[in-house]
Amino acid sequence: MPIALPDEINTDRLVLRQPQLSDAAALFNAYTQDPVVVRYLVWSPHKNMAETENFIAxxxxxxxxxxxxxxxxxxxxxxxxxxxxLDARFHRHMVDLGYVLAREHWGMGLMTEAVSSLTNIALANPSCFRVQATCDTENLASARTLEKAGFTLEATLQRYIVHPNISDTPRACFMYANCK
Incomplete structure (x- = not known):
């Protein structure tokens, strides 16, 4: 039985929903072109709105x-x-998370709220036994988000992923998980 997640998730302060093409301009203005926000991500800042539109597509x-x-x-x-x-990628018995938040909303616990809610929904599914996420070992804010969302640090993965805004070579990442 495949893992199923709802089309929309509502938390106390947030709505998690399917992307629309009309979201591109707001995403571009909020963070896709911001080098500070995308520093620890696997993609470089978008140079123009067309890149964000292509990403939404x-x-x-x-x-x-x-x-x-x-x-x-x-x-x-x-x-x-x-x-x-907040991206939830399906892998047989687990969900792998990736996330990004506009800088003006950092430090408010919003991403912790989103990650916690999605994780609880995923782990309630009989086919899902694990929700995991990685973050660069220097991205302490992301590590703290995962810890506050109930994730446990499992390992440090050496030479794991390229974060092109920092280095062209693979960097160490923390592996966090929440399991049932």
């Missing part, structure tokens, strides 16, 4: 094919205004 296609759930994160008070994304 890719996300919609992946969603439609059931490969992943790249949720747009919006405030409950403004559900059409994207402020970040």
């Amino acid at each position: 890719y996300c919609r296609d992946a969603w439609d094919k059931g490969k992943t759930r790249p949720y747009i994160i919006s405030p409950q008070s403004e559900p059409t205004r994207p402020i970040g994304m």
Whole structure:
């Protein structure tokens, strides 16, 4: 039985929903071109709106094919205004997370709220036994987000992933997981 996640998740302060092409401008303005926000991500800052539009089209296609759930994160008070994304990628018995949040919303516990909610929903699914995420060993804010969301540090993975905004060679990452 494949892992299933809902099309929309509502938390106390957030709405997690399917990306729309109309989200591109707001995402571009909020963070996709911001080098500080994308420092520890696997992609470089977008140079123009077309890159963000192409990314949204890719996300919609992946969603439609059931490969992943790249949720747009919006405030409950403004559900059409994207402020970040939380991507849940499916792998047989587990979900692998990746996330990003516009800088103006850092430090408010929003990503912890989103990650916690999605994790609880995923682990309630009989087919899901593990939700995991990695972060660069220097990305202590991301590590703290995962810890506050109930994840446990399992390992440091050496030479694991390239973060092109820091280095062209693979860097060490922390592996976190929440399991049932």
